[in-house]
Amino acid sequence: MLFPCLDKLEDRSQKFLNESSGPEPAYGKVGKHNTLLYKSDEPIFLDYGGFLPSFEIVYETWGKLNEDKSNLILIHTGLSASSHAKSNSLNKNPGWWEGFIGPNKYLDTNKYFLVCTNVIGGCYGSTGPSSIDPSDGKRYATRFPMLSVQDMIRAQNRLIKEQFGVSKIYASIGCSMGGMQSLAYASEFPNEVGKIISVSGCARSHPYSIAMRHCQRQVLMSDPNWNRGFYYDNKIPPHTGMKLAREIGTITYRSGPEWEYRFGVERADPSRQPALCPDFLIETYLDHQGEKFCLEYDPNSMLYISKTMDLFDLGLTNVSKLRKGRFQAEEKFNGKDIDPKELQFRPVESACSIDPDTAPVSNVRRTRKLTPLESKVDLLEGMKHFSNKDILVIGVESDILFPAWQQREIVDLLRQGCKQQGLGDGSNIKHVELSEEVSMYGHDTFLLSLEHIGEPVKHFLEG
Amino acid sequence: MLFPCLDKLEDRSQKFLNESSGPEPAYGKVGKHNTLLYKSDEPIFLDYGGFLPSFEIVYETWGKLNEDKSNLILIHTGLSASSHAKSNSLNKNPGWWEGFIGPNKYLDTNKYFLVCTNVIGGCYGSTGPSSIDPSDGKRYATRFPMLSVQDMIRAQNRLIKEQFGVSKIYASIGCSMGGMQSLAYASEFPNEVGKIISVSGCARSHPYSIAMRHCQRQVLMSDPNWNRGFYYDNKIPPHTGMKLAREIGTITYRSGPEWEYRFGVERADPSRQPALCPDFLIETYLDHQGEKFCLEYDPNSMLYISKTMDLFDLGLTNVSKLRKGRFQAEEKFNGKDIDPKELQFRPVESACSIDPDTAPVSNVRRTRKLTPLESKVDLLEGMKHFSNKDILVIGVESDILFPAWQQREIVDLLRQGCKQQGLGDGSNIKHVELSEEVSMYGHDTFLLSLEHIGEPVKHFLEG
Missing domain, CATH: 3.40.50.1820 (Alpha/Beta hydrolase fold, catalytic domain)
Structure with a gap:
């Protein structure tokens, strides 16, 4: 079986490797001259x-x-x-x-x-x-x-x-x-x-929206080129993870009766054998949306802002807790009795290992x-x-x-x-x-x- | 920032590499003795x-x-x-x-x-x-x-x-x-x-369900360990792709008002800083579902059957076309005037490059x-x-x-x-x-x- 969708991803990576500095992601081009x-x-x-x-x-x-x-x-x-x-x-x-x-x-x-x-x-x-x-x-x-x-x-x-x-x-x-x-x-x-x-x-936010954003983040973070966020000096940005994340995102932005009217269950080319790469019209649409976006936006910004939305x-x-956190940081800073570095954000290990599935659904x-x-x-x-x-x-x-x-x-x-x-x-x-x-x-x-x-x-x- | 969710994936890959033959995926253990x-x-x-x-x-x-x-x-x-x-x-x-x-x-x-x-x-x-x-x-x-x-x-x-x-x-x-x-x-x-x-x-099938299965397939196929389906003799199976695919799948299987009642927007441990790894209860739930499943099912079977569902x-x-395809294959086989190998399934390049976005939505x-x-x-x-x-x-x-x-x-x-x-x-x-x-x-x-x-x-x- 042929996998043109994977060839395309590999070609893009290769292009980054071949060019002396790699094609610059589009978001890097947003100049301050026109804003x-x-x-x-x-x-x-x-x-x-x-x-x-x-x-x-x-x-x-x-x-x-x-x-x-x-x-x-x-x-x-x-x-x-x-x-x-x-x-x-x-x-x-x-x-x-x-x-x-x-x-x-x-x-x-x-x-x-x-x-x-x-x-x-x-x-x-x-x-x-x-x-x-x-x-x-x-x-x-x-x-x-x-x-x-x-x-x-x-x-x-x-x-x-x-x-x-x-x-x-x-x-x-x-x-x-x-x-x-x-x-x-x-x-x-x-x-x-x-x-x-x-x-x-x-x-x-509500659990479904958090779940859909969670998957986008996990998919992006699992791209080896994401490199735990330190990809800016690397040749290849996490374009595959970004593409996949955007495809998931597009489902949440656009699915609705429109897709029934626009795509139905028609395949892009019904004369061809079904394939595992994009095949239905809806798939070619999602693929195209992912392609368009994968170098348009900074992956780390996507992760942070997506999480910010979850936390809203x-x-x-919640609001009281946030205010308290902020006031405490400010008070400490103004008191100048501690090193401001101590107030810098220190993320700690999250609770990945909790298994809520052991709690019965009915309870x-x-x-x-x-x-x-x-x-x-x-x-x-x-x-x-x-x-x-x-x-x-x-x-x-x-x-x-x-x-x-x-x-x-x-x-x-x-x-x-x-x-x-x-x-x-x-x-x-x-x-x-x-x-x-x-x-x-x-x-x-x-x-x-x-x-x-x-x-x-x-x-x-x-x- | 710490990334325990990525550590866990890397640890599993390492475990496969270290063990002489790697932990056998569970589906390989389904014996014919008890069926x-x-x-x-x-x-x-x-x-x-x-x-x-x-x-x-x-x-x-x-x-x-x-x-x-x-x-x-x-x-x-x-x-x-x-x-x-x-x-x-x-x-x-x-x-x-x-x-x-x-x-x-x-x-x-x-x-x-x-x-x-x-x-x-x-x-x-x-x-x-x-x-x-x-x-x-x-x-x-x-x-x-x-x-x-x-x-x-x-x-x-x-x-x-x-x-x-x-x-x-x-x-x-x-x-x-x-x-x-x-x-x-x-x-x-x-x-x-x-x-x-x-x-x-x-x-x-309808476009949303195809879209959600499409993302599962793309995520799995983008795992380098999937190796275009030829991973059976490799040390590391595409466990990361399978985990991510199952998390997306779980959203489609289970989201509903239950999640509002069961998880709401509570975080697993609100005393910790928000993190990019699973953090909300709903995230730890999805993560756990992905973990449980990632070695339970053959990735290629997941891809094929998922696509079969899309095609239903x-x-x-459609039914007439399918019958015609099958009868033609049978007739040719029975006529024995051609090499049966010619009738073997030959997937061809799919139409990845079609850009339905250029067609106006209203049309x-x-x-x-x-x-x-x-x-x-x-x-x-x-x-x-x-x-x-x-x-x-x-x-x-x-x-x-x-x-x-x-x-x-x-x-x-x-x-x-x-x-x-x-x-x-x-x-x-x-x-x-x-x-x-x-x-x-x-x-x-x-x-x-x-x-x-x-x-x-x-x-x-x-x-």
Whole structure:
């Protein structure tokens, strides 16, 4: 049997070996010449302990900041998207939300000053695992600290205040991980944001989404070329692991009724014998998505941000713990009575060896400490301090990664929070759910079905 | 950062290298001493062309065949299950359906003679990729021909007739891939089966399930130790690829509301720093499932049978094509005017390079040849010749691999087939769907929620 899919992987590795320095992964080419740069020389203290002594954020803007600085809208990206949401004078290439942003568009550049940042932890110029650690002049790689979504938000908030002198943004909007960030902005800075829009996001990850990201990470980390994160100076990057991870990721981003309509169970070439390499249309599609992406994004950034998404949980227990970790790190740093190095992030051996399978399925209390109900109450307690805000939550019925029940959960808990605190009937919390008939694109609906996301967004922002 | 999950993989590889012959994978230990063996010395012609010159089926039985040979029930297995559905005199270990089978149980051994076979293509003794190719005395490996579900069924049918002299079985029952096989038995031999039970199966695979199996195959094939299928004589089997593939598989078998109840988003040890190795309970669970399985099943069998499941499609176009391929192979073989070797399966390069992404999503006709409606009609045409049979179809709402709409599709089409042919109102087609409240175990419900599957099965068989 022939294996053209394996030949292709081996050819790429060989190409890296043959060329003097190897083809440079695309993310290395993201220059700072066509973006804007903010640098903070103050340390940022992190939720899981430790700090970054300084950090940079690369960002882009559209529209103009008005005189009273009241029209800034912060756009949060998904895991692998860059700040290039829209073409602009510095970079004419179309952005990932090209049709969504512009004069009289859903995000109207005649009215608003739009800012989109590259998250810290990523690989598009903002400080991340591929950045140089100032302490030794080498890339951080997997010495980089683990981040929370809130850490990303606090870095952005510093940019907003210091770079633009804006004390309250008009709105915060994001999809997918950006939908987590948008809620986190409200949670961290409830008085510094007007309207909040969370599209295809959640208040807390759920086991299926963690499981799918876990597999992506494990597949990437098992690529020998990943080299425990220290591949930057090697000839061959972990392109195979990245390709496989992206194929798994694509399943979560796009599967939905669309695939039934688009691919069905047809094979790319039914006249050929069935083969173990990609053969069905759906397989050639996944293969192509993996190929396209395997050198587009830094593998370590993928691992870190994927984990950050798993860890996202606005429940009171978690948020309190994160704050405590961060304050302790800051206090120790300010007290100067200890070596700051002691506060650096020190990951320890994880509990790989635990075998939850020995706990009978029927006895769920043995693996979870909180019951599902207690856990829900915890989430309500963690969110109610911003339940009086104007919030728009959009979900998509065909989304399997951030399923529609997760957006309903946000809405239900925020409305309960309003009522419990005597802050009204919860009508400040708007909810739109796109049915399968309206969008069959699953999680990526926000990239593909602009009008169905855009109309309620425009109405909410301008209402 | 420490990576205990990678250490564990490297340790296992090292162990294989250090031991003189390496720990034998468990599937190699499946002896023929505690099972029964049927051997056919006649060739079996295959749907995708070519033939096996002879084949063996390893099987087990429970209960007794009655005098008029009318009480045989054939049990079909899922992908990785063996014939050991239940303990018996040859093998006292509990089977995978231990509580389902026995005197007065759901499959009542006082009444029925139960036969469970290991499918051809598998690794539990029946002819498969790890078997010796009689033409050269070496293991087939990836020289093994691609099989259809119908090929598996025809091999079983020969066992039923030749070993037991049974011309019509009382019933055919199977879950998951067994649910496909059970329908295929009716499709291939409508007059040789009384009652048909298909649990958590389908009449045709769908893109999400193909996508998830595709990723399992790609991950396994990308393990350098897989060596394009020729690993049997190597020291290190592709245990890493198998582990990763099983973790992805486990997501499809088990995810459902159960995981919310059992694991939630709790970490195995919240006092530790988050890590990139398994950390959340759900991750340690997946890791453990992968560990348990990575040496339990032959990697090549996993690849072949997984692909066979993808290819399953009872639509008229597909079934006609398969029959034509098989008859042509048989005619040529019988004509003896050509070298039989020419009829051997010859896989050709698959169409890896097709880029369906260039076809706009809105224009689905560009990638599919049949519209979804035409495709549905084709499935009806392919199934209506057995729509007059007594058939029980069971589905589970929380199943994401064989979602409940797939069982509803079987039922709807078979009932339509009855009506269109004037064969009654379709009430011979029984349908049971277990709601999320009844079972939150997803696809594996048939292994975990025996009473909810068993009661309708018992009633149907004895009614």
